[in-house]
Each structure stands twice: as structure tokens, then as C-alpha cells.
Amino acid sequence: MGTVQALRDVEGKKPVGLADVQAAAARIGDSIIRTPCLESRTLSEITGARVFLKFENLQFTAAYKERGALNKLLLLDETAKSRGVIAASAGNHAQGLAYHGRRLGIPVTIVMPRPTPIAKVSPTEGHGATVILEGEKFEDAYAHAVEVGKTRGLTFVHPFDDADIIAGQGTIALEMLETAPEIDTLVVPIGGGGLISGMATAAKALKPGIEVVGVQAELYPSMYAKLRGLKLPCEGDTLAEGIAVKQPGDTTFEIVRDLVDDIVLVAERDLEKALSLLLTVEKTVVEGAGAAGLAALLAHPGRFRDRNVGVVLCGGNIDTRLLANVLLRDLARSGRLARLRLRLQDRPGALFQIARIFDEQQVNIIEIYHQRVFTTLPAKGLITDIECETRDRAHLDRLVDALARGGYEANMVELA
Known part of the structure; x- marks a missing residue:
């Protein structure tokens, strides 16, 4: 990794080059939002890096996936357009493809696993797509989509392992470097690798010295492990479900191997903290994957300190x-x-005596829970859980000290 060696296919040509990304930018420019790329002074102070945020959560479907989907649709021949396209997706790829398919008059079919929440099915249908529910897992839906595509003569649109998709996603890097040419490091979430492949292709060609760093959730380190020849589990409930991909693409793997300088992993706590900061500081809503870039800066501050870092807020579709x-x-x-x-x-x-201490410390009580039966205490004893609101950690510590002085042992119920 870290080289700018050209990726070659069997004919000796690059699957995606700067010219492809630039052509995609011209092709899709009038139909997607050129989202802001803004410096965040507060997040820069918190992380020790100069942070530039690319607000891809402001696209119409709230995710960058529209770029690649639209580029792919526009490149289809007339026969393929009239027959339509099919994809397997329960997320942003489905919505981006459905939205632009309807705009262009191209029929779109999306296959989703049967357990897909209605909150994901409805928006896709709302954009005019036909949704087929098939299989219990994504792999089942994917296989069915491929089969249906062959049977009906539909063009299968892969969510990331497709040169046209990759080129479309790479347009983000063009916009970022045009708006903030001082960026010397790009921090990009990795699921299947389409976004970082396109961005690295464009960025390394325009600015060879730029560093491109990928981010994956610790629970789904698929690209990280494959590059290092490791066998790591990819499973669990991650906040960053948009990048929870068990197997990266073949094309994207080769591009990442040749052009991406590093991949870092982030824990669930880092993702939660980043998502919360983006809402409270920047007043912008992102999904877990959209928070991954900032999570990397929080989890690995020494890695990015004093750098001019471009962070992609890749999506904003999160359940309320x-x-x-x-x-x-x-x-x-x-x-x-x-x-x-x-x-x-x-x-x-x-309980009155306890409440008096809370009042003296100006702490707001939200809920009180009594437990008399399911406890190891004597029959005349009880356990009380009190949920409360304080100004900060120091205020909470003062409350605990006051309770101790009053003869009460207060134990905090900690989060994982």
C-alpha cells in the first residue's frame, strides 16, 4: 500500500483512471448536489488536526451512493435502459439507484432480504423501485438478484465492485480538492471499497503526495484483514451498518492495495462519540458509517495530528x-x-432523605425504580435505582460524595 502503481487488468489498462472520474463529474454534475466541504474549527480543536468535512449526507437521498448509481445509469445503452436494472441492497445504494432510475425513466428492481425493516423498504418503493423480498441474508438476496437479472435481461448494478460506480464515487475527491486544496490527508470509510477506490484514484492523480487512509469498524475489518493476509471475524451489530461488508470487491481490493496508504479500525464507542459530536457541534445528522472518518481521528489522534484532513460524511440515513x-x-x-x-x-x-440530597446538589431526578423482591438484601431492605441529570462529570462526582457523607453507598450503573 502507499504506492501510486497503476492497477492493470488483463489487457494492461486501468479499470478506473482520473479521466473516468472527471468524465463522471461532467456527466452527473447537473443532477447531484455539489455538497459543501467546510472547515470545522471546533472539531479541529478537539482532534488536533485541521478538519474539513464533506457533507455528503446532504444529497437528496442523504448519501453519496447516488453519484455512482447515476453514473452507471447514464452509461447504459438504450436497450439496457429500456429493460431496466436490478440490484441487491437494503440501504443507500438501493435508494440512489431507485431515485435516479425514476428520474431517467429506467425501471429499477431491488432485491432485499425478507427481514429488512419496513423503514428501508418504504423509501425505496417511494422512489419508484420494485422491491423483491427474498432470502434471510444479504447473500441470499444478492444471488437472487443476479439470477432474476439474467432471466429478465436486466443489468445488474453492483454496489461497489464496478468501474462506473467507482468513477462516480471518485467525484467527491475532485470537489474536495477543488474547494480545499490544502487537504493533505483523506479519511474515507470502507465497506466494499467503492468510495475509497474512486477517491484514491482521483486524489493520487491530482496530488500524488496526498495520503489516503481508510476506516473500518472493528467488527467488520474485511478489507483491513485481506490486505494483511489475516483471518479476522466479520460479525456483530455495528452502528456503522453501511460499511458492515464481509467481503470486499475484487476490483476495489486491487485499487486499495495499490493506492491507499493505510487502514485504521474504530470501536463502537468511537463511532457513537463521533456521531454525537457531529450532531451537537456541526448540527448535522449522520449514520454510523458517516461518522467513521471522525471516529478515526478520535481513536487515533497521533496519526492525524497537525494534518489537513478531509473527512467524508458519507451518509445520513439513521433510524431516529x-x-x-x-x-x-x-x-x-x-x-x-x-x-x-x-x-x-x-x-x-x-426516599425523602435521598431526594433531599439530590435537591441540595441541584441534581434533577428523572426516574426512580424500586426493587423489593428480586434482591439478595434482607426482607426489610430494597434497592433503588435513580436516573438523574447533572451538568457534567464533576457535578455527578459531587452528588456521589454528598450521598456518601449522608451514609448512602451509591454505585454507578456503567455503560459498556
Whole structure:
């Protein structure tokens, strides 16, 4: 990795080059949003790097996937356009393809696994696509999409392992370097590798000294492991579901191997912190994958310190309940929300005495939970959990100290 060696196919040609990306930019430019690329002073202070954010979550479908999908659709011949396209996707690729397919009058069929939430099915159908639910896993849906495509004569549109898709995604790098030419490091989320392949192709050609760093969730280190010849598990519930890919593409792997300088991994806690910061500091909503770039800066500060870093906020499609949980968990980790577990004697006035201490410390009580039965305490004892709201960690510590002085042992219920 880290070289600018040209990737060759069997005919000795690059599958994607700068000219392809530039042609894609001209082709799709009037139909996608040229999203802002803005410096964040606050995030720069927090991370120690000069941070430039590319707001791809502001695309119409709230994700960068539109770029590659539209480029692919525009390059189809008239016969293929009239017959239509098919893809397997339960996420942003499906919506991008459906939206631009309807705009162009190209029939779009999307195959999704049967357990796909209705919240993902409905927007895709809302963009005019025909949705087929097939199989229990994505692999089942993918195989069915390929088979249906062959049977019906539909063009299969791969979400990342396709030269036209890669070229379309690479247009992001063109825009970033035009807006902020001082960027010397690009930090890009990696799932199957389409986004980073396109961006690295364009960026390395325009600015050979630029560093391109990929980011993967620790639970799905597929590209990271393959480049290093490792066998690492790719499983689990990650916040960054948009980059939870078990097997990178063949074309994308070769491009990443030749052009990408490094790949770093981020933990779920880093992703949650980054997502929360982007909402509270930048007032912008991103999905887990969209927060991966900032998560890398938080998890590996020494790696990026004093660099001019371009971070791609690649998508903003997140379930509102999940978003609420992430924000509440971040408040808990920062000490602004807490659950304290106390042992009390089951007698009149016991809870009043506790509440008095909370009042003295100006701490807001949100919920109180009593447990009298399922406890190892004597029959006259009880466990009380009190959820409360404080100003910060120091304020919470003062409350715990005051409870201790009052004769109460308060144990914090910690998050993972």
C-alpha cells in the first residue's frame, strides 16, 4: 500500500483512471448536489488536526451512493435502459439507484432480504423501485438478484465492485480538492471499497503526495484483514451498518492495495462519540458509517495530528430511535446522565432523605425504580435505582460524595 502503481487488468489498462472520474463529474454534475466541504474549527480543536468535512449526507437521498448509481445509469445503452436494472441492497445504494432510475425513466428492481425493516423498504418503493423480498441474508438476496437479472435481461448494478460506480464515487475527491486544496490527508470509510477506490484514484492523480487512509469498524475489518493476509471475524451489530461488508470487491481490493496508504479500525464507542459530536457541534445528522472518518481521528489522534484532513460524511440515513439511543449513551458517558444504585431500608422517609440530597446538589431526578423482591438484601431492605441529570462529570462526582457523607453507598450503573 502507499504506492501510486497503476492497477492493470488483463489487457494492461486501468479499470478506473482520473479521466473516468472527471468524465463522471461532467456527466452527473447537473443532477447531484455539489455538497459543501467546510472547515470545522471546533472539531479541529478537539482532534488536533485541521478538519474539513464533506457533507455528503446532504444529497437528496442523504448519501453519496447516488453519484455512482447515476453514473452507471447514464452509461447504459438504450436497450439496457429500456429493460431496466436490478440490484441487491437494503440501504443507500438501493435508494440512489431507485431515485435516479425514476428520474431517467429506467425501471429499477431491488432485491432485499425478507427481514429488512419496513423503514428501508418504504423509501425505496417511494422512489419508484420494485422491491423483491427474498432470502434471510444479504447473500441470499444478492444471488437472487443476479439470477432474476439474467432471466429478465436486466443489468445488474453492483454496489461497489464496478468501474462506473467507482468513477462516480471518485467525484467527491475532485470537489474536495477543488474547494480545499490544502487537504493533505483523506479519511474515507470502507465497506466494499467503492468510495475509497474512486477517491484514491482521483486524489493520487491530482496530488500524488496526498495520503489516503481508510476506516473500518472493528467488527467488520474485511478489507483491513485481506490486505494483511489475516483471518479476522466479520460479525456483530455495528452502528456503522453501511460499511458492515464481509467481503470486499475484487476490483476495489486491487485499487486499495495499490493506492491507499493505510487502514485504521474504530470501536463502537468511537463511532457513537463521533456521531454525537457531529450532531451537537456541526448540527448535522449522520449514520454510523458517516461518522467513521471522525471516529478515526478520535481513536487515533497521533496519526492525524497537525494534518489537513478531509473527512467524508458519507451518509445520513439513521433510524431516529437508534439516534436517540446513541445521544443518550453519550450523555451518560460524559456524566450528564447517570443511573445510581442505592441500598435503602424500607421505612417511611427513606426516599425523602435521598431526594433531599439530590435537591441540595441541584441534581434533577428523572426516574426512580424500586426493587423489593428480586434482591439478595434482607426482607426489610430494597434497592433503588435513580436516573438523574447533572451538568457534567464533576457535578455527578459531587452528588456521589454528598450521598456518601449522608451514609448512602451509591454505585454507578456503567455503560459498556
